[in-house]
Amino acid sequence: MPSRYRFTINVDVRFADMDSMGHVNNAVYLTYFEAARMAYWMHVTGRGDLKDMDMILARAEVDFRSPLVAPESVEVGVRCASIGRTSFVLEQDMHERRTGRLVAEARKVLVHYDYRIGRPVPIDEEMRRKILAQDPEAKQA
Numbered sequence: 001m002p003s004r005y006r007f008t009i010n011v012d013v014r015f016a017d018m019d020s021m022g023h024v025n026n027a028v029y030l031t032y033f034e035a036a037r038m039a040y041w042m043h044v045t046g047r048g049d050l051k052d053m054d055m056i057l058a059r060a061e062v063d064f065r066s067p068l069v070a071p072e073s074v075e076v077g078v079r080c081a082s083i084g085r086t087s088f089v090l091e092q093d094m095h096e097r098r099t100g101r102l103v104a105e106a107r108k109v110l111v112h113y114d115y116r117i118g119r120p121v122p123i124d125e126e127m128r129r130k131i132l133a134q135d136p137e138a139k140q141a
Contacts, residue, residue, distance in 0.1 A: 004077065004093070005077030005078055005079040005091075005092075005093065006079065006134065006135065007036075007039075007040050007043060007077065007134065008036070008075050008077045008078070009035065009036045009075070009076050010073060010074070010075055010076075010097065011032045011036075011073065011074050011076055012071070012073045013069065013073065017070065018069070018070055022069065023067040023068060024067070024068040024069065026064060029094070029103075029104050029106075030060065030062065030106075032074060032076055032094060033062070033092050033104075033106045033108075035076070036076035036077070037078055037092070037108065038050065038053075039078075040078040040134075041053070041055060043134070044130050044131055044133075044134045045127070045130060053115075054112060054113060054114065054115070054121075055111065055112055055113055056110065056111050056113040056115075057108060057109075057110060058087065058109045058110065058111045059109040060106065060107075061106060061107045061108070062104055062106045063104060063105045063106070064103075064104050065102045065103055065104055065105065066096075066101055066102065066103050066104075068096065068103050072096050072097075072098070073096070073097045073098070074095060074096055074097060074103055075095050075097050076092060076093070076094045077092060077093050077095075078090055078091075078092050079092075079134075079135045079138075080131050080132075080134070080135040080138040081107075081135075081138060081139065082138055082140070082141060083123060083128060083131060083132075083138055083139070083141065084123075084141040085122055085123065086111055086112050086120040086121060086123060087109055087110060087111045087112065087123075088109075088110055088112075088131065088138075089107065089108065090106075090107070090108045090110060091105075091106070091107055092105065093106075094106075112127070128140075
């Protein structure tokens with residue numbers, strides 16, 4: 001089943017992603033999810049440089065649904081589920097591209113963060129509009 005999210009990226013499993021058990025190591029799933037999260041944020045904000053990031057990961061939860069092996073490829077989806085004053089929640093899923101098999105699901109809490117002053121800052125209205133344009137079903141707190 002393909003992703004139900006509007007924003008997706010494709011990731012190919014590399015031999016280096018495998019562990020001694022013959023499948024993709026659990027830590028690598030987070031790397032795939034992070035690649036999709038960063039691509040999502042750059043897409044939503046229109047930024048082209050990782051140096052312009054203004055979010056920081058506060059929490060990550062992953063539910064592993066099925067093993068992944070080389071040379072499989074996955075589609076990783078991302079959407080904003082909710083937006084608060086200084087934070088937002090992203091939901092993600094990962095499906096094997098050929099079969100549509102659900103591989104993993106993730107939920108992340110991100111904080112809008114000013115790295116210069118080292119603390120959270122409110123999400124401004126322009127950023128809120130950009131997020132809601134991409135994910136209009138996101139709940140607002």
